[in-house]
Amino acid sequence: MKLVIAVVRPEKANEVLEALYRTDVRGVSMSRVQGHGGETEQVQTYRGTTVQMSLAEKVRFEIAVSDDFVQPTVDALTEGARTGEVGDGKIFVVPLDQAVRIRTGDTDERAVTPVESR
Amino acid sequence: MSASLPVVASTVDTGDTAWMLVATALVLMMTPALGLFYAGLVRAKNPLNTFMMCLAAIAVATVTWAAVGYSLAFDGGDGKFIGGLGHAFLKGVGFAPRGEGTIPQLVFMAFQATFCIITVALVSGAVVERMRFGAFLVFAALWSLLVYAVMAHWAFGEGWLQAKGLLDFAGGVPVEMGSGFSALAAAVVVGARKDWARQALLPHNAVYVLAGAGLLWFGWFGFNGGSGFSTGHPSVLAFTNTLLTPACTLVAWFALDAIRGRKATAIGAATAIIVGCVAITPAGGFVSPGWAMALGALAALPSYAVIMIRPRTRVDETLDVLAAHGIAGFVGILFIGFFAKAAWNGVSDGWVYGNIAQLGHQALAAAVAPAYAFTATFLLLKFLERLMPLRATQHDEALGMDVTQHGEEAYVTGEGAILITPDGDDDVLVADAALRGEPT
DSSP states (O other): OEEEEEEEOGGGHHHHHHHHHHTTOOOOEEEEEEEOOSOOOEEEEETTEEEEEOSEEEEEEEEEEOGGGHHHHHHHHHHHHOOSSTTOEEEEEEEOOOOBOTTTOOBHHHHHSOOOOO | OOTTSOOOOOOOOHHHHHHHHHHHHHHHHHHHHHHHHHHHHSOTTSHHHHHHHHHHHHHHHHHHIIIIIHHHHHSOOSSOSSOOSTTGGGTTOSSSBSTTOSSBHHHHHHHHHHHHHHHHHHHHTTTTTTBOHHHHHHHHHHHIIIIIIHHHHHHTSSOHHHHHTOOOSSOIIIIIIHHHHHHHHHHHHHOOOTTTTTSOOOOSOHHHHHHHHHHHHHHHHHHHHGGGSSSSHHHHHHHHHHHHHHHHHHHHHHHHHHHHHSSOOHHHHHHHHHHHHHHHHHHTTTSOHHHHHHHHHHHHHHHHHHHHHGGGSSOOOTTOHIIIIIIHHHHHHHHHHHHOOHHHHSSOOOGGGTOHHHHHHHHHHHHHHHHHHHHHHHHHHHHHHHHSOOBOOHHHHHHOHIIIIISOOTTOOOTTEEEOBTTBGGGOOHHHHHHTTOOO
């Protein structure tokens, strides 16, 4: 059981969601974050103030998956988020000690496996 | 007004002039109001660019109008296709009235300039979120002359449509059909946004849309109410109809929304205000208040239908300029042919009151105006396409037009922003050093 964390371009978020959906990954959290990863910095000017935006807008996905699903999830994230330019983002796969489905108390593999809605 | 009248100027009426000064300011305000309306309808990464296209219309169209646009529209009126250059660079435009008017020609020119400005701004709605700002500036300059000034001459400047008997009170031909059908051509040539039909592209701030629509309606009292160029009966009638018609369109739109989805929508309401104001634009000073109310309800139907159908097509006419302006303007122009009443307008009856010829004049304009606007805009953009790229790159479009075209963002937080000082790297902020992993 792993937690897959991906930081991607906001304009690619929809494509990532599409790719995940096609891979049958259903449990996803998404948040807007700001980050810095070596991409070219945007220079902006507001009246007399010129600034370099060192933090770029990014979208962060967090996906808890069973071991069999790690590679398909990583593949989907890569496929959906890639443009080939610097700034496409990163994927981190980290071990996950425990998962609990709050509604039922299901734990671990059962908790990260989607149920058909009733 | 006809060319055979003596050129001796009539006298200036102070009341008329006072109203026209106010009306001119009201119409100018409509363009930033449109900017707000349009900005709310685009995604959060593009509102500044969208608003800037409207401001660009004020910048560019004012200059082209003063240079030659006014002259092409209003110099010489003997039923021609286009005016002359007698008023180029505002030559002869001073305190004396034009023809048999009662306001200084300077005010008349400024009032008409605001019409040219907002019409140029309206067309931008078709190409927002992907057209390069520089290319839009060039397009706006040429379009204001080749399309707007020409059509304004036909309908307002004693050009050929007016000479044949067309009634167009405040711009159903040049402003509404002119912008609407040009928008369709612009959307076809510039092409759809890269995400069109692949992602949901939603309005990012419905409150801007509502506020913009409200300010547009307010300004429209100057637009229609000023198009009688006086404080006389036609202006009073058009002013009042500008209240009645959009209100009826709103009611009809609520009903249509409720039938379709059981809820009256806010962005639908904002759209209804525009559709109603557009429909009464050509008809304002020609139809009775009762018929103006009927027009409001009637005009909702075709525009609503086009707004429903258009997103199912491949044409990304992004902000529905065709539905709101082209179609509603078309309806308003034809409506005059049926329901104009001489007892109200002092000029002519429509078919319902026994004058079928008027319907013929209106139908001619309703056929010719869309054809010219579409064709001229299509050819103009095809020509410009050979000189310069019309669109931003896919990368820039994805990142957002605000940052890539203007180097600003609408909703900037300042987090991670590092001041760039004139004397170089010495004064970089703590945040910068921290990001680079240096001790501070």
